[in-house]
Amino acid sequence: MTQIILAAQQHQGGSYSFLIMMVVLFAIMWFFMIRPQQKKQKEIRNFQNSIDKGTQVVTGGGIYGEVASIDHATGKVEVKIANGVIVTVDKNYVFAAVQDMPVK
Numbered sequence: 841m842t843q844i845i846l847a848a849q850q851h852q853g854g855s856y857s858f859l860i861m862m863v864v865l866f867a868i869m870w871f872f873m874i875r876p877q878q879k880k881q882k883e884i885r886n887f888q889n890s891i892d893k894g895t896q897v898v899t900g901g902g903i904y905g906e907v908a909s910i911d912h913a914t915g916k917v918e919v920k921i922a923n924g925v926i927v928t929v930d931k932n933y934v935f936a937a938v939q940d941m942p943v944k
Contacts, residue, residue: 888931891917900933907934 891897895907897919905919908926915931 884935887936888934891931891934897934898936899927899929900935903927903929 891907891910893907893909896904897907897917898904899919903919903921905921905927908918908920910917910931917929917931917934918926919929919934920926
């Protein structure tokens, strides 16, 4: 009878340690995976909200260009990709400022 009680008590302690282990594992995932991704998304969103005419950008499709105009009401950005060539892109698909783009 004593052995059954001891075995039951040991089993309960094991479930608590498993729960603690899962919480620790989630905390590690949060700090090393989820939190940095949220920071990166916030930086991208801040960049997209601060786009202005003349800003050098890269679109989601990999097209390099310069912002010709932006319509904040509709979220459309006109990107000049060559002389006389302007494409309209959704603001959410303009991701990064280009620092090393050659000016032509």
